[in-house]
Amino acid sequence: MRIRIKPFGPVDPDVLDFLRTELRDLGEVDAAPEAPLPAEGWNQKKGQYHATSLHRESREEPGDRVLAVTIADLYSDGLNFVFGAATIYDRYAAISLARLGPRDGPRFRERVVKEAIHELGHTLGLDHDPDPRCVMHFSMNLAATDAKGRGFCKRCAAAAEITLRRLGT
Numbered sequence: 001m002r003i004r005i006k007p008f009g010p011v012d013p014d015v016l017d018f019l020r021t022e023l024r025d026l027g028e029v030d031a032a033p034e035a036p037l038p039a040e041g042w043n044q045k046k047g048q049y050h051a052t053s054l055h056r057e058s059r060e061e062p063g064d065r066v067l068a069v070t071i072a073d074l075y076s077d078g079l080n081f082v083f084g085a086a087t088i089y090d091r092y093a094a095i096s097l098a099r100l101g102p103r104d105g106p107r108f109r110e111r112v113v114k115e116a117i118h119e120l121g122h123t124l125g126l127d128h129d130p131d132p133r134c135v136m137h138f139s140m141n142l143a144a145t146d147a148k149g150r151g152f153c154k155r156c157a158a159a160a161e162i163t164l165r166r167l168g169t
């Protein structure tokens with residue numbers, strides 16, 4: 001599959017390059033130029049952006065999947081914050097780097113990759129996995145993110161494979 005990375009607001013180019021490299025196992029990856037954060041997604045009271053506003057702003061992008069990346073803090077309906085959000089079986093995933101710890105911390109990049117793969121997994125039709133080691137496990141906090149691996153477990157990999165094959169990769 002072809003994955004298009006789309007930064008919303010300034011994102012460290014090193015992190016974007018790192019993601020491009022690390023997501024290659026899933027398909028071809030390229031990056032769009034930086035776009036402004038969508039004003040309609042801003043919630044003044046919360047001081048956060050609604051995650052789906054990034055999905056909407058990704059509609060014009062080419063590629064089988066679009067991964068929006070931002071340093072802005074995101075929330076979603078019923079959740080005070082999210083590390084990321086995605087549309088199940090649709091093209092759109094988004095991740096926020098806001099709560100993944102200090103950028104120069106030893107685990108930051110690994111967390112970014114895990115959250116990116118997790119959200120892309122949703123777009124491949126995967127639901128949350130109770131297995132705490134699988135990347136599709138729902139992380140409520142960073143400890144849970146750190147405890148899980150960056151890969152799909154056997155069961156999730158097999159399910160994702162069906163969609164990946166349909167996309168021709």
Ligand SMILES: [Zn+2]
Binds near residue numbers: 118122128138
């Ligand atoms: Zn999830």
Ligand SMILES: [Zn+2]
Binds near residue numbers: 129131135137156157
């Ligand atoms: Zn799994």
